[in-house]
Amino acid sequence: MTAVSVQAVSQIFNQGHTDEVTALSDVDLTVAPGEFVSLIGPSGCGKSTLLRLIADLITPTSGTVEVNGKPAEKARLDQEYGIAFQQAGLFEWRTVQRNVELPLELRGQSRAERRSRTAEMLELVGLTDFARHYPAQLSGGMQQRVAIARALAVHPPLLLMDEPFGALDEMTRERLQTELLAICAKTGTSTIFVTHSISEAVFLSNRVVVMSPRPGRITATADIDLPSPRDEAVRQSPAFFDAVTTVRKALRAAA
Numbered sequence: 001m002t003a004v005s006v007q008a009v010s011q012i013f014n015q016g017h018t019d020e021v022t023a024l025s026d027v028d029l030t031v032a033p034g035e036f037v038s039l040i041g042p043s044g045c046g047k048s049t050l051l052r053l054i055a056d057l058i059t060p061t062s063g064t065v066e067v068n069g070k071p072a073e074k075a076r077l078d079q080e081y082g083i084a085f086q087q088a089g090l091f092e093w094r095t096v097q098r099n100v101e102l103p104l105e106l107r108g109q110s111r112a113e114r115r116s117r118t119a120e121m122l123e124l125v126g127l128t129d130f131a132r133h134y135p136a137q138l139s140g141g142m143q144q145r146v147a148i149a150r151a152l153a154v155h156p157p158l159l160l161m162d163e164p165f166g167a168l169d170e171m172t173r174e175r176l177q178t179e180l181l182a183i184c185a186k187t188g189t190s191t192i193f194v195t196h197s198i199s200e201a202v203f204l205s206n207r208v209v210v211m212s213p214r215p216g217r218i219t220a221t222a223d224i225d226l227p228s229p230r231d232e233a234v235r236q237s238p239a240f241f242d243a244v245t246t247v248r249k250a251l252r253a254a255a
């Protein structure tokens with residue numbers, strides 16, 4: 001079974017009106033279980049739209065979207081994916097623990113189940129000591145780790161991320177990239193990751209999908225064949241720089 005299957009998807013906003021926009025045209029994308037795929041491309045090429053279609057936050061004008069073998073709507077209702085955006089989107093009045101518990105509450109899990117699962121997730125993202133803190137007491141990087149813990153709390157097979165590290169400084173960003181890969185390897189989660197950073201896409205991904213605007217289309221796909229687990233040495237390796245050059249060329253061709 002595939003983690004994500006997008007077939008012949010087009011998305012036209014405001015169809016028939018003067019402000020009609022073809023955000024996506026005839027997009028196909030398949031993601032295998034455990035695979036990490038990044039979407040990269042110039043502003044307005046439809047990266048967020050594609051992610052929102054997979055999350056069933058919008059319905060495509062034409063084409064089909066399946067997650068874990070289910071139609072997108074059923075997958076959303078069954079919490080088959082977790083989602084994390086550029087803004088961590090935590091509830092300021094809830095402690096870290098109660099933020100991570102939220103999707104478990106929505107599932108109707110008992111207090112004991114929620115507590116043990118949340119403890120496990122906070123351990124995974126290294127925030128056990130901050131369970132009783134409020135979001136405002138945490139750094140931006142820590143808030144993103146809480147958002148990742150919350151997104152993964154229900155053990156979804158898929159994680160959808162839209163520039164989750166975009167607002168962070170370079171060092172924090174690189175540390176979180178390494179942590180994210182370790183978490184995905186441990187949980188077996190498939191990930192679709194939207195970014196503007198070529199080096200971030202290359203470091204994280206098994207595959208980088210390059211998109212171009214007007215209309216949004218997939219113009220190239222680069223398989224990233226780097227050693228695993230990816231550590232800091234990988235960032236300095238000739239193979240890493242070669243992959244960055246490949247993606248940069250594909251992006252130039254797409255612009």
Ligand SMILES: Nc1ncnc2c1ncn2[C@@H]1O[C@H](COP(=O)(O)OP(=O)(O)OP(=O)(O)O)[C@@H](O)[C@H]1O
Nearest residue numbers: 013014021022023042043044045046047048049050
């Ligand atoms: N709800 C909407 N209504 C109308 N047009 C929209 C809507 N959402 C997106 N669009 C348009 O669809 C196109 C693709 O937008 P999208 O946000 O998916 O691009 P993106 O690649 O994620 O851009 P960025 O890198 O700047 O975040 C843009 O032209 C945008 O204006």
